[in-house]
Amino acid sequence: MSAAVAKPAPPPQDTTDEKLLPGEHTLPASWWTSQKVFDYEKKAIFARSWLFVTHQQRFKKAGDYFSYSFMGWNFFLIKTKAGEIKAFHNVCRHRAYPVVRKQQGSSIVLGCKYHGWSYNTDGLLTKAPHFNEVEGFDPKANSLFEIRSHTTKEGLVFINFDNTDQYTPFEEFFAGLDQEMAEYDFDDYEYHMSYELDGEFNWKTLMDGYQECYHCPTAHPGLNSAFKMETYKVVPKGNYCRHYAKIVEDEIEEVEEEDPDTESSWFGFGKKKQEKKKTVKTRENPGGTFNGLWCYLFPTNGVNCYSPAFYSIRVLPIAPSRTILQYDIYTKKGLAEDKKKEFVDFLQQVEIEDFNLCVQTQKNLNQGIYSTGYLHPLKERGVLHYQGLVKDMVKRHFELEQKEGREINPARIGGKQNSSEAQELEELCSKIECQGSNPESLGELDW
Ligand code: FES
Numbered sequence: 251m252s253a254a255v256a257k258p259a260p261p262p263q264d265t266t267d268e269k270l271l272p273g274e275h276t277l278p279a280s281w282w283t284s285q286k287v288f289d290y291e292k293k294a295i296f297a298r299s300w301l302f303v304t305h306q307q308r309f310k311k312a313g314d315y316f317s318y319s320f321m322g323w324n325f326f327l328i329k330t331k332a333g334e335i336k337a338f339h340n341v342c343r344h345r346a347y348p349v350v351r352k353q354q355g356s357s358i359v360l361g362c363k364y365h366g367w368s369y370n371t372d373g374l375l376t377k378a379p380h381f382n383e384v385e386g387f388d389p390k391a392n393s394l395f396e397i398r399s400h401t402t403k404e405g406l407v408f409i410n411f412d413n414t415d416q417y418t419p420f421e422e423f424f425a426g427l428d429q430e431m432a433e434y435d436f437d438d439y440e441y442h443m444s445y446e447l448d449g450e451f452n453w454k455t456l457m458d459g460y461q462e463c464y465h466c467p468t469a470h471p472g473l474n475s476a477f478k479m480e481t482y483k484v485v486p487k488g489n490y491c492r493h494y495a496k497i498v499e500d501e502i503e504e505v506e507e508e509d510p511d512t513e514s515s516w517f518g519f520g521k522k523k524q525e526k527k528k529t530v531k532t533r534e535n536p537g538g539t540f541n542g543l544w545c546y547l548f549p550t551n552g553v554n555c556y557s558p559a560f561y562s563i564r565v566l567p568i569a570p571s572r573t574i575l576q577y578d579i580y581t582k583k584g585l586a587e588d589k590k591k592e593f594v595d596f597l598q599q600v601e602i603e604d605f606n607l608c609v610q611t612q613k614n615l616n617q618g619i620y621s622t623g624y625l626h627p628l629k630e631r632g633v634l635h636y637q638g639l640v641k642d643m644v645k646r647h648f649e650l651e652q653k654e655g656r657e658i659n660p661a662r663i664g665g666k667q668n669s670s671e672a673q674e675l676e677e678l679c680s681k682i683e684c685q686g687s688n689p690e691s692l693g694e695l696d697w
């Protein structure tokens with residue numbers, strides 16, 4: 251695909267309908283600190299969104315797998331014998347022990363180390379010691395729980411924990427993303443390295459900074475000299491936002507060069523010196539040679555493409571004030587080691603600047619002094635946009651639970667009980683949960 255690939259587009263011009271409307275406010279700070287809101291976001295947002303995980307090139311052969319944890323959901327991706335990437339909950343169907351224990355590995359047989367059940371790369375139960383003696387035991391009904399997954403034309407792998415029939419198909423959730431990504435040749439890049447940061451801040455504190463570059467002139471001197479900040483533009487496109495910026499081109503100067511062949515002869519009056527000119531780069535841009543193609547992928551991920559490399563970020567919410575950031579960097583095939591290092595240094599400098607902004611901001615959000623602030627309608631419209639998605643999804647889920655009068659967790663699988671007794675006991679548990687341990691209220695239970 252390389253030859254036909256266009257380079258990332260320059261930032262679009264502001265149009266006349268993009269008026270500077272009066273600024274809107276951020277969501278209230280309580281949404282950045284509340285444990286209840288955090289738990290709610292898990293059901294309302296994270297169990298309903300397509301979550302970027304990795305690039306398919308990391309899986310070379312059948313059986314290659316990578317395991318992850320997202321908001322406590324342990325899962326893994328594996329390349330099947332047919333060459334597909336599939337996602338499964340990392341939960342044995344026997345007694346829930348994790349099937350995969352390493353972060354990465356390769357095996358076409360996945361053996362559980364508790365009682366020895368085994369699964370193949372399609373998640374099918376292939377061995378369950380002594381269960382062949384058990385009448386009516388159906389291995390197919392005890393296969394691993396599969397998670398919806400989607401691999402794009404460019405090899406980006408996404409999952410969606412939504413296990414309901416109302417899930418949003420990938421093409422709808424990220425409509426248009428494929429065309430955007432086609433401006434970059436992912437095949438020309440190879441995995442280089444990963445690193446992780448562990449921060450004391452809410453996942454949205456990071457997204458707030460990620461979704462605008464209003465802060466860049468103040469906070470990112472390095473990024474500032476690599477891209478023309480006055481051209482930086484965030485364009486919301488549904489559940490993703492494209493970030494544009496024009497690259498600062500390498501500075502090239504013509505300098506005179508003396509040609510040694512035409513130097514004066516050593517007895518003083520040889521040929522006349524000839525003037526030759528050559529071009530030299532007086533400054534090379536660590537951000538590369540073409541415009542940025544950066545995409546924020548709601549809710550917590552991003553894929554950012556530069557000419558020397560692209561990198562992805564997975565943002566893992568751990569607690570209201572704790573978030574883990576995982577970066578994977580892929581460099582251009584054949585790029586010299588010193589250039590790889592230069593790019594990684596450039597990136598890490600920007601990331602640590604953002605990280606420090608988040609730590610200090612969160613400390614203040616936690617104190618209950620500040621609640622909301624004005625957002626610039628153009629410079630911070632990416633923030634406005636994604637916070638709007640957060641608000642809408644949380645409100646919609648809340649209304650649905652109110653209407654149905656029960657808790658709804660779209661990621662739930664085990665709730666569909668296969669025996670009526672299990673169903674009854676599940677309901678009993680819900681009643682105990684609702685009424686707590688008050689002995690009087692327990693008396694109302696239908697024992
Ligand atoms: S929990 Fe996996 S075999 Fe028993």
Ligand SMILES: [Fe+2]
Pocket residue numbers: 459460465466469470600603604
């Ligand atoms: Fe930043």
